[in-house]
Structures are given as structure tokens and as C-alpha cells.
Amino acid sequence: MENSSHTLPPSSLLFSSSPQQSCSSGRLSLPLSPISFPPSPTSLSPATAESVHSSPPMSHCTASQCLIQANISDQDDLTCLNWLHQRGNLLPLQPLPKMAPLPQLEPTQPLPPALAKPPYSFSSLIFMAIEDSPNKRLPVKDIYDWIVNNFPYYRTASGGWRNSVRHNLSLSKSFRRIQRDKSQVGTQSVGKGSLWCVCPEYRPALLEVLRKTHSYHSTNSSLINKPALLEGADYGLPAVCDSMEISDPLTRTLLLSTTSPQINADTLSFAENPPFPLTPDHEELVTMDSVEYQQEEVIDEMEKDPLSDSGYIELHYYQSQQYQYLVVPGDTELDLETVEILQLDTEAQEAAGSLLDLAGGGY
DNA sequence: TCAGCCTTAAACAAAT
């Protein structure tokens, strides 16, 4: 197994993703406050904000959903940009005034990372944008906005990249177009075009690409082209360690995910509250309110996770520029004190290691 | 060399 020290920095604890875990189960008792998860619809247009409030009521939720919910409740204003200010190391991403003059650089002066082209492919950018949305679906315009807001390079780039975004959406099998809910015509602006989401079956691959790109560029400082949200954070989670804040979408995308689609927290939230019917046919357009969703079908399509029946869960965290995880018994009371104990518990680490070996290794 | 992936550009149609 590689890169898994099985030590867990308590304050960088993220989430387990056992299907059985839910906020209402009481088994996850993370002292997560104050959570300052970005409300995500930061850059959303009013048309998209509509979809935020159209989320189905959650009788129970996944850890990530609880986080998001907790935050949304604190920030009703969907245009609130406070989360961007909540980390001192987000200067390049601070919401610049729309017409803010960009720094004038000498011709020979290298571009600061925030203004250099990000290393991420358009597919990855789109993926991150969609993943960072509350309902995992965005219209094209909001994908543009997300990219611009998170990667200042595109603020000044010629408009051709938007064409590339649309080109990617259309051409890539990873993304699926879904119709907006037309039932709200007359009450709110429906907006132009469709919503785009990530095809669940391609999500693991997209995550893997993101991980590889992230890992490569985080270990090659000369090639640094960090997403603005991570600027100054060394791709790590120092802010998380300090305050349990997870402010950047890339980190959230990576850390709230696991290698297994079945126990992926976002996938679970998606499966529990699908914003639209899933069909294997990429060409098919469906309305979001017309088809009953069958969770079992999605689960069946997913690869069986070796840990799913083991009674163990995965904890994902970031340490030493590596994404690592620890496997602990599923009924562990996951407060920080317990985590600290686990960190010192070599027996648990050995158990985790053997389980991980069984599960097929780490990152 | 080749295939595959990605980016960029462009043209066009449809929707708003």
C-alpha cells in the first residue's frame, strides 16, 4: 500500500462515507462548528438559485449534506460571498470588483500563479464547478461564472474558452444535459438552456484525473499553477486544521469523495436525493420532476465496495501533500478526541492497513 | 509513427 501513514491529524478530519452513516444516525458526532462551507451558489444566477431551494426535504442526510445544510442555514443570501473572506490565504480569489483593474506586469515578468493558466482540463474545471454546486447541476452560464470566480486567469482570457467549455459539455460523455424544471415558469426566470450534471458512472474517472493533476502540480512547485482558491494554502488544508473550514471547491471535490463510488458521500447524497432521473442513455433528455427515481438501480450499477459490508468506514484526510485515509470501525464515535486516540492506536492502524490491502490499496 | 486526448476556432441552428 502506498502513501498511507494511517495517522490522522485530528483537525483535518474529513468524512467517512459509509452508506449507513448519516447525520441522523448519531454515529458521526464531529464537532464541526463553525463550518464555513461555501454556500456554493456564490456565483449562481437567480435562475440557478431557484434550484437551490428546490432541493427535496432531507429527512436524513449525508455528512456532506449536513455540512452544506448547516452552512446554508447560516447564509440565506445565496449571493453571499462571505465564505471567500473567511480564509486569510485566499487573496487571489477574493471577489474582485467586476471591473477591478488587473495588475500591470512587465513583459518579462512571470505571471503570478493566480493569473497563469490553470493546469486543469476543461473537463476538470466543469467537473469541479458542477461538484461545487448544491444540487450537482449547473447551467452553462454558472459554469462560466464558477470558472471565472475561481480561476482569475479566465477573467482576462479571450472568450474562446467559453466555446471550449460548451464544446466539452457537448462532446464529453462525462456530462449530461438535463432539462430545467419548466413548472416554475411564471414564478421565476427559468433561464436559458439546460442544466448540466456529471454522469455518475464517469465521476470516479473525473475524480481520478483531478487527483492526478492535483498531485502532480502540488509536488512540482516549478509548475505551480494553483487554483486561486488554494493559493497560499500549499494545496493542503492548514485552514482546515485550524478551524475545520473547507473553503476551496477542489479540496472539497477531492476530500469529500472516496475511490469507491458506492461509499462516496456525494454519490450517496446524489443517490438519496437525485435531482433528476438517471438514465444510461446520454442522449435522453428528461424533465426533472416527471420520473420517479429508483435508487436501487444506481446502486446496482456501482461497483461493490470491499468495505461496504465490513463494518468499517473510511476517513479521508490530507497530509503531507497526499490524500490519505484511515479505516476505522463503523461504529466509532468520531469526535476529535477519538480521532486523537485512533491516531496513536497502532493496533487500529495495523487493522486499517490490512483492510486497505484487502480493499485494494490507497492513493 | 500513431492513437488518444485536449484545446482552440469556427460555423451553424435553435432557443430565449
Place this chain on the structure above:
DNA sequence: CATTTGTTTAAGGCTG
């Protein structure tokens, strides 16, 4: 009518 959105084709660069 202008703009946005979505699709398609083509070409070139990069990489394994």
C-alpha cells in the same frame, strides 16, 4: 434582432 446555448467539424499540440 441580438445574444446565448448547444452541436458539430476541423486542425494543431502534446504525450505515451
